Amino acid sequence: MSRKTKIKILRIIIAIIAVTIIIGMLVYLIPVMKNLSTIEGQEAFKNKVNDSGFVGLLMLFGLQVAQIFLFILPGEPIEILAGMCYGGWGGLLFITISVAIITTGIFSLVRKLGRKFVYDFCDEEKVKKIENSKIFKNPKKVEWILIILFMIPGTPKDLLVYISGLLPIKPLRLILISTFARLPSVVSSTFAGNTLMKGDWKSSLVIYAITFLLVGVVVFIINKFDKSKTTEEALKSIQEDIK
Numbered sequence: 443m444s445r446k447t448k449i450k451i452l453r454i455i456i457a458i459i460a461v462t463i464i465i466g467m468l469v470y471l472i473p474v475m476k477n478l479s480t481i482e483g484q485e486a487f488k489n490k491v492n493d494s495g496f497v498g499l500l501m502l503f504g505l506q507v508a509q510i511f512l513f514i515l516p517g518e519p520i521e522i523l524a525g526m527c528y529g530g531w532g533g534l535l536f537i538t539i540s541v542a543i544i545t546t547g548i549f550s551l552v553r554k555l556g557r558k559f560v561y562d563f564c565d566e567e568k569v570k571k572i573e574n575s576k577i578f579k580n581p582k583k584v585e586w587i588l589i590i591l592f593m594i595p596g597t598p599k600d601l602l603v604y605i606s607g608l609l610p611i612k613p614l615r616l617i618l619i620s621t622f623a624r625l626p627s628v629v630s631s632t633f634a635g636n637t638l639m640k641g642d643w644k645s646s647l648v649i650y651a652i653t654f655l656l657v658g659v660v661v662f663i664i665n666k667f668d669k670s671k672t673t674e675e676a677l678k679s680i681q682e683d684i685k
Contacts, residue, residue, distance in 0.1 A: 459508070463501050499536075502527065506540040510600045511548065517599070518631050525635025533632030538621060541628075545603050545620040552607025560604050573608050581610040585619065592623035593657060599624065626657050 494501075505520050524533035552560055560569055578584055588606065591597045599620070606616045630653035634646035 459504070463504055463508075466501070498527065502536070503540055506537070507544055510541065510544045510603065518627070521628055521631030522635035522638065525632035526639040527635075530629075530633035530636040533635060534625075534628060537628050537632060538625075541624060542617060542621045545617050546613075548603050549607050549613055549616055552604060553613070557608060560608060564601060564604055569605055569608075572605055578605075578609055584609050584611055585615055588616070588619050589623045592619060593626060593660070626653050629653065 502520070502524060505523075509517055509520055521533065521537050524536050527533065528536055557569075572578055578587070588602065588609075588611070591602060592599055603616075603620055606620070630649050634649045637643075637645040637649065
């Protein structure tokens with residue numbers, strides 16, 4: 443059996459486990475989630491989460507691992523669920539710690555096993571295009587570019603974690619960038635989850651709108667003062683290579 447075949451089988455197995463966990467959590471939580479608009483329903487949800495204890499925490503961490511390690515799931519639903527289960531700040535802390543742990547693991551594997559490991563998990567041609575791009579080869583600019591890319595909603599952050607292991611960046615800096623540059627998106631999702639838990643859908647939408655607006659303003663300002671158009675070029679490169 444070839445290496446790539448083994449990797450594909452591993453991904454399928456982890457995907458099945460992740461889907462099973464999601465279904466299990468839905469079966470476990472949906473009955474009480476139906477009544478989140480009532481005080482009684484909110485109390486029932488909190489009690490359900492508290493009763494699950496460490497097992498519930500592990501299940502959520504397992505979903506986070508599947509989401510980042512295999513990038514088969516969007517991150518926002520997991521972040522919203524974390525906010526619903528543990529509140530805005532608790533969910534934020536959980537996601538931040540999880541991302542730091544998983545990013546460290548992936549980065550270490552890439553540095554130890556090399557390009558072949560990345561090519562097994564990602565599209566080899568797309569990775570090579572990004573890796574060989576002049577923009578991403580510049581040690582002085584690559585960190586700043588990654589900060590922007592991790593901050594912008596919709597960019598392939600989990601793919602970037604893999605590719606970053608091949609770029610000229612120090613491990614600690616990448617882990618800090620990957621963890622904290624995501625905060626605008628994570629904060630909006632966990633606090634939106636917290637307001638959803640209270641049955642307040644309007645506040646959740648407002649939180650998302652404010653977050654996207656702030657990120658948009660920051661990116662606009664950066665592009666305005668970036669005379670070399672490095673950020674704009676990097677975004678175009680990423681968008682073209684993931685199509």
